[in-house]
Amino acid sequence: MIQLYNSLTRSKEDFVPLGDEVKMYVCGVTVYDDSHLGHALSSIIFDVLTRYLEYRDFKVRKVQNFTDVDDKIINRAAADDVPWEEITERYIESFYESIDGLNVRRANVEPRVTEDMPEIIALIQRLVDGGSAYEMNGSVYYRVRNKPDYGKLSGQNIDEMLGASGGDVESGKEDPADFALWKAVKPDEPKWDSPFGPGRPGWHIECSAMAFKHLGEQIDIHCGGLDLIFPHHENEIAQSESASGRTPFSSVWMHNGMLRIANGQEMSKSLGNAFNVKAALEEFSSDSIRLWILQSHYRTNPLLDKELIGAAERSMRRIRSAVEAENVESDDSLDASAYKRRFVEAMDDDLNTPQALAAIFDLCRKMNRARTDGKDVSGAAELVRELTGVLGFTLEAPPQKNEGLSDDDINALVAQRKEARADKRWGDADAVRDQLDAAGISISDAGDETTWSRD
């Protein structure tokens, strides 16, 4: 039985989907800039969740949206002096490059706010008709105090929150706690026609509308970063449940932790210290980035430190070499079933990827040992591929950097060294090895055969 931690109940619960298909909604990105490693973290974690659910024979329908109407997009367009549509196209494209580079599988449906506008407007209308929302000067606001359990996700109390934020500035609302579902048009901003007048959707309504449209009014899992709990997810719950009259909107709420920067500062776009995914992929393999992330539990706040990603790269080499080493055919084969059990047990327990990885590392060591004992480890190697696949690893060697030496150059030098070794001119042989080493090529002798690889 898979157990997942539910932010709503603050406890681990047995996972039982409502229907035949797991309905999963992931709060996607606002496309106004390149993706950073915080997005990578979130994407990888929920990618692993879908892969694991499928591994455990669930059918999953995953919806992940693009927010392509937003203040930040408008600001970015103004700063770059281009139409806002150009900004969203550019960064949707960029998002795909990043996510593909990280071997994250795409969601089944990837709706955009601009494409689901009729459903968004209809949902707002429904809230107005039901008395949960009201029009005011061309805008529409959600009436927070009409929902007695408002605050149940974040544990926030409306009055205490208002006391801290120093009162609200948006005029024309019945209550400062109310939030905008529809924003009346302002000069030079994108706008759509609606029964309430021209304008654009507020921040939270899109996710409810898209979840309703593509999944239904009650879903199984809703995912996003911890930072979205308030106000975004709190408001989504309020408006969704008010509209549908059904509780809960989502059975499970899953939230990933926030990246910590090595110097102790939290990741924040406003600090301008985001670590670009595409830049990271030039320096590190997707496997090493993934391992670095999955070696911490998804609800903790992993440390972003290049040293740690580098260490993960070395760890990946251990797994790859254990899987790729030549197998000895034998009747005596290694039984790896206990490791599979350990993996499943760990993953069942709220996606305990650090423990799942520990099982894989232990298995790799066991394989290397069994191999020297003359055992057949092909079945075990297959299992490692299977389990690492569930975690989204490719097991591909990192992209090789061109250090100025061509393969022919290297082969010539290796041949030269082989000759020197045959003559027992060890000094000459080692000089060649040093030369290759300086160029980032490491070599390894196995009997007469010498193999080389780029670092």
Place this chain on the structure above:
RNA sequence: GGCGACGUGGCCAAGCGGUUAAGGCGGAGGUCUGCAAAACCUCUAUUCGGCGGUUCGAAUCCGCCCGUCGCCUCCA
């Protein structure tokens, strides 16, 4: 002020009431090797921020203290 998270070996990080406190990186020694690399073996926390308490028994539960951090405003 309100809501919440966390402090485990040199570093990262599991464990959340009871066998020898996972795993990775790093380090030391060894086997193998002409020497290396890789791999394997051994070692690298009698101890889990501090002080009390509950318990037959606590890293794990409770209280206090110290220290980091997140959210309450746009953010995965």
